[in-house]
Amino acid sequence: MSEQIEPIATMAAELNRLPGIGKKTAQRLAYFVASMPLEDVRSLSVALWEGRKAIRFCQTCGNYAAGERCAICEDAARHNGQICVVRDPRDVAAFERMHTYGGLYHVLHGTLSPMDGIGPDQLRIRELLSRLDSERVREVILATNPDVEGEATASYLARLLKPLGVRCTRIAHGVPVGGDLEYTDEITLQKALEGRREV
C-alpha cells in the first residue's frame, strides 16, 4: 500500500516537532498546507523564518526585542523601581496579559538545575546584579514557576539579594481562582492556608 507523498510527509514531520502538535494533527495540517494557495504558504513560511531571524534579546532585561532594548525597558513610565524576575520571555507575555503590572522584568533564561548542569553562571543573574547598581530598584519580585527548580532559584536569589538591601518578594501560591478545593493538591492547599490573610 502506498503512503503519503514525500513533500507532505516532510511537512508533517516538521510540524510534528512543535509542542502540542501530535502526529495526526501534523498530518492534517500538512494536508491543509498542501491545499493552501501558494501565496499563503509563502507568507506563512516567510513569517516563521524572517520572524525567527528578527528576534533579539533585550540587552537590559533579556526579554524578546525587535531592537537593542525591548518595548518595556524603552518605556520610561515602567521604571518604577520594581523588577519582576521570570524564567523566560513567555512568562513576560503572561504577566503583560494581566495589563496591571507596571514595572520592569528580568528574564533569567532558565532556572537552576544542577542535574542539567545549569548553575547561577548559566542564568542572567550577573546582569540582574548590575541592574541593582545602575537602576533605582526598590523591589525584586521573584516570579519563577512554583516547581522545584523555580523555588530553588527563587530562594537562591533571595539569599543573594537581601544582604544587598533590596526588598525581595515571592508571588503567592494558593488555590487558583475558579479552582475547586476538592481537586486541589495538598501542597497547594497547604500554601493557600499558610498564605491566608485577614478579611
Place this chain on the structure above:
Amino acid sequence: MSEQIEPIATMAAELNRLPGIGKKTAQRLAYFVASMPLEDVRSLSVALWEGRKAIRFCQTCGNYAAGERCAICEDAARHNGQICVVRDPRDVAAFERMHTYGGLYHVLHGTLSPMDGIGPDQLRIRELLSRLDSERVREVILATNPDVEGEATASYLARLLKPLGVRCTRIAHGVPVGGDLEYTDEITLQKALEGRREV
C-alpha cells in the same frame, strides 16, 4: 502596556490561519518558534514552502503526486478494475490508512454545490468518464461524504455512470464502530436500519 513584539505577532497571525490553531495556540507556537534554534526554524520554513511548491496533482486520478502520476496509479497491482471516487486527496489518505483497499481512486476536487457555483464542469467528472474508456473499470465506488453535497454528487454520478454499464456502489452509512446508539442521530440510525444485513 506594551504588547508582544512584531515578529512574534506576525508569526502568531500566520499560524492562526491554520485549521484548529486558535489565537492562544498560535501565540504559544509563535513563542516556541522564537525559542527554537535558527536551523530548526529554517528547516520547518523550508519544508512548508518547498513542500507546497513540490505538490502536483496526479494527471490520472487527481490525488497529490510528487511527479506526473501518483504512487497509487503507478502501482500496477492496484489496477484491479475498482475506482473509488472521493472529494479530495485527504479522503484518499483516510482510505489508505485502512491498508485494505486495493483499487484505484478518482479525486473530484469538490462536490456539487449549485449555491457556490460548483456544477459538474467544475469537478473532475470528464476525467472520470475518460478513464472508463481507457481503463477496464468494473466498479465505481462512490465515496463522497455522507452530507447533502456528497449525497447529491453520488446520485448524480450514479445516474451518469449506470447507463454506461458500469457497476456503481455507494459506501454504507450506519452506526460508527465504537459509537453509542443513544448518541447516534436519527438519520444515521435510520440508514443503519435500512442497510441491515443477515447475520
